[in-house]
Amino acid sequence: MLGFALGYVPxxxxxxxPMNKCMSLLRRVFxxxxxxxxxxxxxxxxxxxxxxxxxxxxxxxxxxxFFPNYLKxxxxxxxxxxxxxxxxxxxxxx
Amino acid sequence: MxxxxxxxxxxxxxxxxxxVAIMETIYLRTGDESWKKMTKFWAKLFGINFAxxxxxxxILEFQFGTNWSNYSWFVxxxxxxxxxxxxxxxxxxxxxxxxVMFFGWNKVSKRFHLLSTWLVAIGANLxxxxxxxxxxxxxxxxxxxxxxxTARNEMIDFWAVLxxxxxxxxFIHTVASGFVLASVFVVGVSSWFLLKKxxxxxxxxxxxxxxxFGITTSLFLIWSGDExxxxxxxxxxxxFAAMEALWDGQANAPLVVIGLLQKPTPPKTEGQLKEMEFAxxxxxxxxxxxxxxxxxxxxxxxxxxxVHGYTNPYTEKVExxxxxxxxxxxxxxxxxxxxxxxxxxxxxxxxQEHKLKFEDPEWMESTFxxxxxxxxxxxxVGGLIPNIPIAFYSFHIMVALSGHFLALFIVMLVFTLxxxxxxxxxxxxxxxxxxxxxxxxxxxxxxxxxxxxxPWVIQDLMPSIAAVSRVDAGSVQLTFWLFAITFTxxxxxxxxxxxxxxxxxxxxxx
Numbered sequence: 001m002l003g004f005a006l007g008y009v010p011x012x013x014x015x016x017x018p019m020n021k022c023m024s025l026l027r028r029v030f031x032x033x034x035x036x037x038x039x040x041x042x043x044x045x046x047x048x049x050x051x052x053x054x055x056x057x058x059x060x061x062x063x064x065x066f067f068p069n070y071l072k073x074x075x076x077x078x079x080x081x082x083x084x085x086x087x088x089x090x091x092x093x094x
Numbered sequence: 095m096x097x098x099x100x101x102x103x104x105x106x107x108x109x110x111x112x113x114v115a116i117m118e119t120i121y122l123r124t125g126d127e128s129w130k131k132m133t134k135f136w137a138k139l140f141g142i143n144f145a146x147x148x149x150x151x152x153i154l155e156f157q158f159g160t161n162w163s164n165y166s167w168f169v170x171x172x173x174x175x176x177x178x179x180x181x182x183x184x185x186x187x188x189x190x191x192x193x194v195m196f197f198g199w200n201k202v203s204k205r206f207h208l209l210s211t212w213l214v215a216i217g218a219n220l221x222x223x224x225x226x227x228x229x230x231x232x233x234x235x236x237x238x239x240x241x242x243x244t245a246r247n248e249m250i251d252f253w254a255v256l257x258x259x260x261x262x263x264x265f266i267h268t269v270a271s272g273f274v275l276a277s278v279f280v281v282g283v284s285s286w287f288l289l290k291k292x293x294x295x296x297x298x299x300x301x302x303x304x305x306x307f308g309i310t311t312s313l314f315l316i317w318s319g320d321e322x323x324x325x326x327x328x329x330x331x332x333x334f335a336a337m338e339a340l341w342d343g344q345a346n347a348p349l350v351v352i353g354l355l356q357k358p359t360p361p362k363t364e365g366q367l368k369e370m371e372f373a374x375x376x377x378x379x380x381x382x383x384x385x386x387x388x389x390x391x392x393x394x395x396x397x398x399x400x401v402h403g404y405t406n407p408y409t410e411k412v413e414x415x416x417x418x419x420x421x422x423x424x425x426x427x428x429x430x431x432x433x434x435x436x437x438x439x440x441x442x443x444x445x446q447e448h449k450l451k452f453e454d455p456e457w458m459e460s461t462f463x464x465x466x467x468x469x470x471x472x473x474x475v476g477g478l479i480p481n482i483p484i485a486f487y488s489f490h491i492m493v494a495l496s497g498h499f500l501a502l503f504i505v506m507l508v509f510t511l512x513x514x515x516x517x518x519x520x521x522x523x524x525x526x527x528x529x530x531x532x533x534x535x536x537x538x539x540x541x542x543x544x545x546x547x548x549p550w551v552i553q554d555l556m557p558s559i560a561a562v563s564r565v566d567a568g569s570v571q572l573t574f575w576l577f578a579i580t581f582t583x584x585x586x587x588x589x590x591x592x593x594x595x596x597x598x599x600x601x602x603x604x
Contacts, residue, residue: 036197043591044196047145050584054149057580058156066573067156070163070563078244083434085167085245089560090431 095574096153097544098537099581103147105536108222108269109276110140111215113307118211120303122204132296134199135600136280137211141196142595146588151225153577161570165551165561170246172238172255173228180224187217222272223265230261232552233543234329240462242433242452260325267318270311271536274499277308278525278532281506283596285525288516293600298510305507312500319496320385327386330553332400332478333546336485338382340396341369343404347394349381353490355483367401367475370482397479416470416478419554422461423468429461466555477549477557485546488538495535502528 040048071081114137121129155177158166166173194202194210202210231238237254238247249255281304287297326334339355340347353375358368380390393408403415429451436444451457470478506525509515515522549557 032197032201033193035201036193039197043142043595046591047142047588050588051145051148054581054584058149058152062153062573062577063156066576067160069159070161070565071167072159081167082244082246085164086242086430086434088164088564089168089245090427090434 096157096577098540099578100147100150100154101537101540102533103143103150104222105272105275106143106279107140107147108219108272109274109311110136110143110279111211111218112273113276113280113304114140115208115211115215116303116307118208122208128295128299131600132299133211135296136300137195138595139283139592141192142588142592144192146585146592150581153581157573160573161563161565162551162561163563165556167246168556168561169232169552170238170241170244171249172231172235172247175249175252176224176228176255180221183217183224184221187213187220191217219269219272222269226265226268227256227258227261229543230258230264231255232550233264233547234258234260234325235552235555240452240458242430242449243437245430260329263318263321263325266314267322268539270315270318271539273311274308274315274496275532275536277304277311277503278499278528280304281308281502282526282529285506285522286596287599289519289522289526291516294516296600298515301506301510301515305503305510308503309500309507312496312503315496316500319493324386327394330547331395332397333480333485334386335395335397335400336480336482337489337542337546338394339370339372339482339486340382340394341371341398343393343395343399345383345391345393345408346380347382347386347392348377348379349385350375350377350490352376353486355486358482367398367479397482401475401478416467416475417472419464419467420470420472420475422464423466423470425468426462426465427468463554466550466552466557466560469557469560477559480546480548485542488541488545492535492538492542495531495538499528499532499535 037048071084075081075084114133117129117133117136120126121133158173191210191213194207195214198207198210235247236258237249237251239250240246241248255261280300284297284300284304287293323334326337335341338347338350339353350372354373355370356373358370360368382394383392384390386392386394391408393406395404395406395413400413401416403413403418405412429448433445433448433452436442436448452462467478502525505521506515509518509521547553549559551558551561
């Protein structure tokens with residue numbers, strides 16, 4: 001619809017063709033990946049399942065429940081974090 | 095341990111990507127379809143290994159934030175900038191072109207496909223550069239200044255960090271070790287095909303390509319290793335003395351070729367060092383001095399010299415003792431504490447006075463550079479010496495194995511070119527069993543690099559005891575074992591896929 005309308009507007013630069021080109025390129029890239037995944041052999045699909053499982057465990061289990069960022073979760077500002085680190089660095093002299 | 099787990103996968107990715115690119119280049123130049131099959135087979139194994147390694151390094155980033163919060167705050171943007179570049183580069187170069195590499199056969203032109211394969215190889219190796227730059231800074235901190243206000247190191251010279259001699263050498267040595275490991279892998283797997291009398295032309299061609307690549311990169315490995323040792327003698331002399339188990343400094347220092355260490359002598363007084371002597375050793379006179387300073391008469395300081403201080407009789411340079419460094423370190427720590435107290439009291443006059451010290455290059459060079467020594471005292475000086483057996487054996491076994499790899503490549507190449515390789519079954523077995531040895535050597539390199547520099551997390555500035563968060567040991571153990579168990583289960587599944595694909599050979603599978 002937009003293309004139809006712009007096609008009749010007497011402007012110097014026609015933006016319809018570049019847009020179409022861009023869309024066509026995106027479509028080709030999408031199809032390239034889609035075909036690639038569709039034609040993937042069984043072992044490839046198994047690997048992808050493992051990769052997704054790994055990333056899920058890392059970010060949604062380990063990161064959330066076992067690896068809190070110590071300074072971010074215990075202090076509100078960078079100034080507090082700095083002060084805490086200085087405190088820790090200067091208190092453990094033998 | 096987490097870093098070692100990650101490093102199981104990285105070297106093969108680095109080396110195999112280049113080997114695949116070389117094979118595809120030959121295919122494009124010759125048009126011979128058998129080279130295409132060969133490229134696709136090794137690319138498949140590269141892809142599986144790449145997938146196995148995905149995300150194993152992310153756990154380190156989590157651990158920095160949880161267990162090493164003092165350290166990750168103290169290093170500031172030194173790690174942030176290189177790791178961000180690594181992330182962006184890895185994503186755009188690898189993720190984009192890996193897809194073309196695997197999905198693009200018959201869909202893009204041959205030249206564009208080859209370009210993608212090379213870009214994947216270059217991208218993988220360049221992304222290793224950035225993490226190695228960060229690691230090199232920990233071994234030899236340059237191009238930065240400490241800001242007492244934020245308690246962070248700030249980068250003042252990006253190029254000094256990037257092109258520090260330690261970083262450049264570390265990159266060449268690490269990448270070369272990955273190339274050698276990949277060559278051993280290709281030679282070993284190809285030997286298995288020859289033993290099974292399957293795909294023999296493919297196997298022999300693979301052996302030739304990998305052996306030539308392996309010989310070339312072994313020479314780089316030896317050269318960069320030699321350079322690494324020289325840099326170590328200059329910048330991390332304790333690590334250097336530890337890897338040679340050299341307790342007393344000497345001119346005409348011998349190189350220990352083979353040695354067996356005795357149990358340490360128990361210290362008679364508090365603070366005395368636990369010395370370790372050799373039960374047996376074979377050494378070459380003056381070689382260590384020569385290899386280090388290209389002069390057989392050069393003086394190499396031993397562990398005791400470094401602890402007690404010494405004057406190099408050859409150069410007459412005076413090196414202060416660890417005890418003096420401890421005093422200077424304590425002064426640096428006290429200055430930081432006084433700065434903080436002044437800040438809390440809002441005593442701006444005192445604050446300015448302490449701040450000026452951190453801005454004085456002379457004070458920074460003479461006192462602050464020994465900041466980390468301030469955490470030790472005369473009774474704990476032994477904590478400043480790394481574990482000698484670990485440093486000594488990891489270094490010597492790694493060097494011996496590197497020699498074995500080079501010899502194997504030469505022998506395999508010669509007998510393959512003479513077309514006699516299939517008859518030498520024992521040699522094919524040796525090649526297969528060399529694969530785990532290549533992984534061992536690769537791991538030992540990092541053991542030496544990381545354990546040899548203990549107790550330093552950042553050389554001379556931050557020891558491990560000051561780097562950790564206030565979290566209990568049980569929680570650290572729990573998280574580590576959770577990671578190790580979960581990822582080992584997944585690893586077993588992935589290795590099964592890898593082995594199944596190798597067994598299918600060049601003609602089986604896709």
